[in-house]
Amino acid sequence: MAAPEASGPEPEDLGIRASQELAARARAVLPTAAYEFYAAGSDEEISTGEAAGAWRGRRLLPRVLRDVSSVDTGVELLGTRLAAPVVAGPTAFHRMAHDEGETATAAGVAAAGSLFVLSSRATCHPEEVAAAAGPWWYQVYWLRDADITRRQVERAVAAGAQALVLTVDAPYVPPRATSGLPLPLPEDDELCRSVGVGTRLPGWEQDPSLGLNAIGRLHQMSGLPVLVKGVLRADDAKTCVTAGAAGVIVSNHGGRQLDRAVASADALPSVAAAVGAEVPVLVDGGVRTGTDVLVALALGARAVLLGRPIVWSLALGGAAGVTALMDSYRTQLSTAMALAGCARIGEVDAGLLHGGY
Template structure:
């Protein structure tokens, strides 16, 4: 599948406005973290079981009370309207058709309510903005529209510079699509609030009535603090290499975070996941599910909603094959003993 994702990216690059492609593909500074992400998953080695009946493999799970056909989710990414005229509406259709879950970015090109009309189960990603009233209204809108959880991104107190992103973005006729869900406020109030601390987890939960997962965690001690502050889940992520360059790859940060959190809340992970075998490794290292970022954008640009659905189904099929070859017939059997050198306490 790694070739499939590479082919999708190449085809998407041909179709996208050059400024849009640069925005989607870019990392911060020297793009070291971007370059390391996929290779980090491939650095792990597997210890498959044999002589197991693997004639039937089940990739389904229940995540935060939601039944899903696959542990491969569509993570939050901004401005899908540059990839497809229907933007996140098209993405949501494709994700729903694959039996997966969408995490809708607060920087989406389409209003929350339009996406919710066609979505299957979905969560809403949120930044805590300098104007807290705007943030509060966002999360209340998401709750009213049917979001099942919030995903608070915490690794972007400031937006890191991305040297590759230079030209104005092709935002369409409205010219302000990036702010479909945060209109009518001053530019400085749209910025992330760099003063927030762990108390914001409980504040957002109270404002929305929804569980709050925290995204952007790479350290075990931070993960524990998030759980102690009321987080309903932790997402191991380095923001796709778009924030602090040289931040450790998610594939290497995941085991310590999963070990520290234990069974208290689900741990998810994103960043550089290109194959079903990557997904298998992530689950064995302690993740409950994984999220895809750029591959969804490439699939959307090339094939619209159908392309997104086909991508997710391809990951699910690849995972099913990898599980069978590793001797695991369901996700409960994907344990740490399948990974060479991984800790065995969660096995």
């Protein structure tokens, strides 16, 4: 079931709206259960509520008398050149937000010159998404039935995924703050039918016995680089890299897993320091402006991932709404970089941060 058509500003206006207004407008057009599914955090929603403020708590020390007549926000990520270090992260069930689902999201991200991470809980087939996407990665949950995982990965590889994102912070799914209304999921997908009636097909649950060897197994299975998502500790990050991870994504799952887990912005510096410059560290959680992106880069991230803002923009404007959102982050980042005295991404470092963190 898709959201009704939105009224109000044209899609190109969406990206510059305050994040609170963007979410409020999306809430007005989405079915209640769909909005709650996307927005909800776990338990008391403390981690969800703290995410954005953790970025805004940082203060900047701009450099002056630097040539910023031309600012380049471009970055290379695992061999792919992006217009800005802003990526569409994996979020589930996009056809609850728009009839074209992840296909529209992928098209919108591609038009902005960025990269899309397709959730394994998607409502469009990888082949459909690949036809609309630019560069894209595939997000993986290692399931109790490892054969389902293998088949999903093989299908994504055949469709052209360039990397895998193994999400490791969800051995179980905790209660989340929703009304309990049934999700308005499409009825033509086996997984969606199962979730929609409040059950899970046998084998579809995440495997809680998962260990470090999953990184190597995924790489061997696919031949693709494997990034590990859901890391908040420096020691875990180092261990993942030693086990073969091609990248680490600092994330507390949007506050949807362990409530009171530290904000990604607070975990990022120690993880980046532990991993070093050779392996990319990405981050998600509460990134709502281009200035937030600048702070994340200064704290050691190679790029950020967006979650909920992508879904809100999809609901309101389809592919064009997603493009407008991504473009707005790039424009805001360019402005923030210029004002901070940085003409290139490589000039953004911890020296821009008051106190160095």
